[in-house]
Amino acid sequence: MNNIAILGAGRIATFMAQTVNGMKDVNLYGIASRDINKAEEFAKEYSVEHAYGSYEEMLQDPNIDLVYIATPHSHHYDHAKLCLQYGKNVLCEKAFTANKKQAEEVLSLAKEKGLLVTEAIWCRYMPMAQMIKDTLNSGKIGTPASLISTFGALVSGKPRLKEPSLAGGALLDLGIYPLTFAMIAFGNEISDIKTSAVLTDLGVDETHSVILTYKDGKVATLSSSMISAMESQAIIYGTEGYLKVYGMNNYEKIEVYNSNRELVETIERPEQITGYEYEVTAAFKAIAEGKLECPEMPHEETLRVMEIMDGLRASWGVIYPFD
Known part of the structure; x- marks a missing residue:
């Protein structure tokens, strides 16, 4: 045990x-x-x-x-x-x-x-993460070209999200999920980043938007907020249709639409306890195999996400005491 x-x-x-x-x-x-x-x-x-x-x-x-x-x-x-x-x-x-x-x-x-x-970012370890990739690679929506991902919640009253000394703001708590979704769907070969944010009186981001342009021409538009209950979903548009993914922190289902905007397939999430079990299983599997990292969330990917978030905060002027 x-x-x-x-x-x-x-x-x-x-x-x-x-x-x-x-x-x-x-x-x-x-x-x-x-x-x-x-x-x-x-x-x-x-x-x-x-x-x-x-x-x-x-x-x-x-x-x-x-x-x-x-x-x-x-x-x-x-x-x-x-x-x-x-x-x-x-x-x-x-x-x-x-x-x-x-x-x-x-x-x-x-x-x-x-x-x-x-890193226990649970959606990376879920079967749905691979199912999203497989659906994109299947050609069901043609060649993926762009995505939009939103995730927001009414959590600005939480003390840990208010304070720079507690690494507050929407980005590290909420914005990491649309960013993670973009990297699951489109990878991390990003050539350009444009962004804008609205800051609180204490100097952390309460709402932000990010546009990632990829080296292969794909574009991801991401938005998060801790002062509004944004829809937790993503849409990936391709040359022959699009797909919707519901639930940016715990992927619920995938809907595939053709170019006539007709729903042609629904892929449901496998039965789960909470969704956290996958990261626990992956960690123990890696330990048993003598690995120092999990293939589902390699260290390189953790560092890439941190690097992007550091750059976003720097451009907004959000500074933590430990920076």
Whole structure:
């Protein structure tokens, strides 16, 4: 049985706990919080074997095979390094770190320690990601030419999204999903990026738009906001039709349309626990095979995403204390 422990006992940790409890070959071994009462309450509610009142205490436990980092992305750099220093493999929630420099340091330490580190951007690991690629490669919509992806939510009131010191703004929390979708569909050979953003009084992006132009002539237009409930979907247009993908963080279904705008095929998402199970399975598979990264989300791709987001923030004038 593979033992996983969760570092941080917030909302996203509950989502992972529910997932692991539905998996047959993974054991929810530990939960750590800076508050032992919070950890014990979490353990009781989600049937976790062990509760710890500090991250260091949990990381000293030799029975843990993988640590899922569920803290805000402003803390991922410190917590990933802490896990690695204690000899633990890491599944780190997105955004991997606050910037590329931090990501490079974490990946370098993982390589030095011979440990797996992978970014837990769940849609990369889902069967639907490959199904989207397969549908595009099938020629059902001809040659793909452009895409539009939107994802927004009414979350501007959350403290962690307000503050530059917490790596706030829409980009790292929401905008990463349309960007990820574009890279799944069209790859990362981008020749030009144009962008615009509206900033809050504290200097983080509340709404932004991005246009990616690819070396082969494809164009991706991406929009995200933390002050409006944008539709969570994408449309990919081709020379002989188009397809719609519903759900930018958890792909729900694909609809294929011909050039007459007629629906010709619907591809449903496979049955799942929550969708998080795929990243957990991929991480344990990579560990068993002695790999230091998951093929579903290679380190090179994590760094490319961080590099693009660094560039976007720089062009908007969004600066974090750790930049």
